[in-house]
Amino acid sequence: MIYVIDHNDSFTFNLVHLLALYDDVVVSNYKKIDKSYIKKSHLVVFSPGPGHPKNYTETISLYKSIKNNKKILGVCLGFQIILYSEKAKIIPKKYIQHGYKSNVKVNNLSLIFKNNTTFSVANYNSLKLLEPFKSEEINITMRDTENNIAMALENINKNIFGFQFHPDSFLTKKGKFLVQKIIFT
Amino acid sequence: MSKIFPNNKYLNKLFKSKKPLIIYKVKNGYDLLTDFSHKIQLDNKNIDNFFSNILHLDPDKEIFDGYVGFFDYKLLCNLIGLKINKKKSDFFNKSIFYKPETVIKIRKKVRIFSSLSIEYRENELNNELKNYEENIFYHKKNFDINYSLENFKEKFNFAKKKIIAGETYQIKISQKYTNNSYINPIEFFINLMQVNCSPESFMIRDENYSIVSCSPENLIYKKGSKITTKPIAGTIKKNKLMDITLAKKIFAENKKENKEHNMIIDLERNDLSKICKPGSVKLKNKKLVEEYKDLFHYVSEISGEIKEGVDIKEIITAMMPGGSVIGCPKISTLNIINNLEDSSRNIFTGSFGYIKSNLDMRFNVIIRTILNYKNSIEILAASGVIFDSKYKNEYEENFIKAKSLMDLFKL
Known part of the structure; x- marks a missing residue:
């Protein structure tokens, strides 16, 4: 089972629709997290959503409590929640764009995607990771080819993954492939 | 009588009468619905009952085994758990549905289907016309607008x-144009259809209100298990100098409209x-x-296969209020809109359409619409x-x- 924590986003169910091709999916609002579902699931997904990650204290404490024993995927806001919980700073982007396509490139820190592969992906974020960001646990594994913004994270030992972009959008070309990689890793 | 309706006695x-009726644009013409045996004003309390009553209508016994009408913006917000504080011009927060017998x-050609006899209908009409009194059409020369450019700028900057x-990633700020008048909705609708016959047009005439709409936007078309929506975003x-070829080129090259x-x-x-x-x-x-009368629109169509066991309320609350007239993400953006906008949206960005007993339905987004309640126009x-x-x-x-x-008032 896959358990999706929804942050009141209007794209959560695109992600659910995609994940449901591979497994049963249950969705709860972040205010109503159900521990029994956490137990049953092999993957917990933090959905996209509006605002700053600091406002989602429930999801932050969930992350801290399960990060050593559950596979986690964060998407957009979910990606930022993981980083924020790992003491990163999340700041506004200079030029904000929603609903546009950009290219991201895999770097040599990724253990599940091939180095130098490029993906065409959808962006919906107003905020980004402030760098330099040093973490012993988390690697930034994909970057925007134009502005170098952090676009994916991995911690293969602890099974933590994140995408700043939306694999669920119709604009993202290989959304299925990207999600499958996480589910079956 | 008019170019849009054939001459029929x-x-x-x-x-000519004042009988309540609804006219709804369909592919090759119009459906006119009247002789309402039920009229129900919906609220948070009676809506579940209303939905379950629809399921019990028998298609073999009814002329129309469903209800036709509209949801207002406030009820649609309430249905997805949002509360809206009282606002200026909060005078028509009504969701009304009708059960037609004709x-x-x-x-x-004109074909009439009715559960009432011809004699009964003719008699009733003749009686109505005996008491007929024509309303005098009046209005102020110019419409009032609720925000000046300066006011709008403040709202815009807040957004x-x-x-x-x-x-929010995208937010729709509405403006309201008002006047005082008492319109003949049939005349207005005919005039409107001659210049701007949009696929989701409709008209409602009832005792103390009327609605005239040339909505171009379909929100739900559901037949059997197949459902489609056709959002408009981009104008x-x-x-x-602007023809459709040039409009296509401009849309394709305009990054803002595309995003x-x-x-x-x-x-x-x-x-x-x-x-x-x-999947x-x-x-x-x-x-x-x-292409429409004064503008071009950018439109897409998305379809899906409904899961088994999904009920009317789940469909309505999943899709409404329609995202293209709100922005996204929906919940957060609706909260911003509800704080930002001074005056009530009333029926604007609600939905008009029908629901049938087999769960087939068609709903539009209520935009490009005149609401006339008592002597107020908005x-x-x-x-x-x-x-x-910008x-x-x-x-x-x-x-x-x-x-x-607004041009219709000058005719």
């Missing part, structure tokens, strides 16, 4: 701050995904350009604010959208 009488299919904070003003539209496609895919089988939600038609229009929008352009876009309706 019964129709002419019906139009359906008149107006095509090249932009929320975009920078990531609380170009027409002028003498706005992409968001709405993903939003509608999301809403359909809540109620559709995994069934498809972008059927991507970014078509449609027309609302909204445009999308994203990070690179307030003057959006103010202007709202005006263009309301213009073809």
Whole structure:
């Protein structure tokens, strides 16, 4: 089972629709997290959503409590929640764009995607990771080819993954492939 | 009588009377619905009952085994758990549905289907016409507008701050144009259809209110297990030099319009995904350009296969209020809109349509619409604010959208 924590986003169910091709999916609002579902699931997904990650204290404490024993995927806001919980700073982007396509490139820190592969992906974020960001646990594994913004994270030992972009959008070309990689890793 | 309806004695009488009726645009003409045996005003309490009553209508016994009517914006917000504080001009927060006993299919020919006898209907009409009194049509020369350009700029800048904070990615700010009048909705509708016959047009005439609409936007078309939605996002003003080929080119090259539209496609895919089988939600038609009287629109069509066991309320709350007239993400953006806008949207960005006993339904988005309640007239229009929008352009876009309706008062 896959358990999706929804942050009141209007794209959560695109992600659910995609994940449901591979497994049963249950969705709860972040205010109503159900521990029994956490137990049953092999993957917990933090959905996209509006605002700053600091406002989602429930999801932050969930992350801290399960990060050593559950596979986690964060998407957009979910990606930022993981980083924020790992003491990163999340700041506004200079030029904000929603609903546009950009290219991201895999770097040599990724253990599940091939180095130098490029993906065409959808962006919906107003905020980004402030760098330099040093973490012993988390690697930034994909970057925007134009502005170098952090676009994916991995911690293969602890099974933590994140995408700043939306694999669920119709604009993202290989959304299925990207999600499958996480589910079956 | 008019170019849009064939000359028919019964129709002419019906139009001349004050009998409550609804006219709804269909592919090759119009459906006229009247002789309402039930009229129900919906609220948070009676809505579940209303939905379950529809399921019990027997298609073999009824002329029309369903209800036709509209949801207002406030009820749709309430249904997804949002409360709205009382606002200025909060005077028509009504959701009203009707059960017709007579359906008149107006095509090249006029065909009447009714559970009432001809004699009964004719008698009733003749009696109505005996007491007929014509209303005198009056109105102020110019419409009032609720925000000056300066006011609008403040609202716009507030919305932009929320975009920078990531609380919304796109937000539709509405403006209201008002007048005092008592219109003849049939005349207005006929005049409107001659210049702007949009696919989701409709008209309602009832005792103390009327609605005249040339909505171009379909929100739900559901037949059997198949459901489609056809969001509009993107507008170009027409002028003498602008034809559809040029409009297509401009849309394709305009990054702002494309981003706005992409968001709405993903939003509608999301809403359909809540109620559709995994893998069934498809972008059927991507970014078509449609031509209207004063403008061109950018339109897409998304379809899906409804999951078994999904009920009426789940479909309504998944899809409404329609994302293209709100922005996204929906909940956060609705909260911003409800704090930002001074006056009530009333029926604007609600939905008009029908629900049948087999759960087939068709609903539009209530935009490009005149509401006449008692002697108040209101027309609302909204445009999308994203990070690179300019307030003057959006103010202007709202005006263009309301213009073809305000022009009807000059005829």
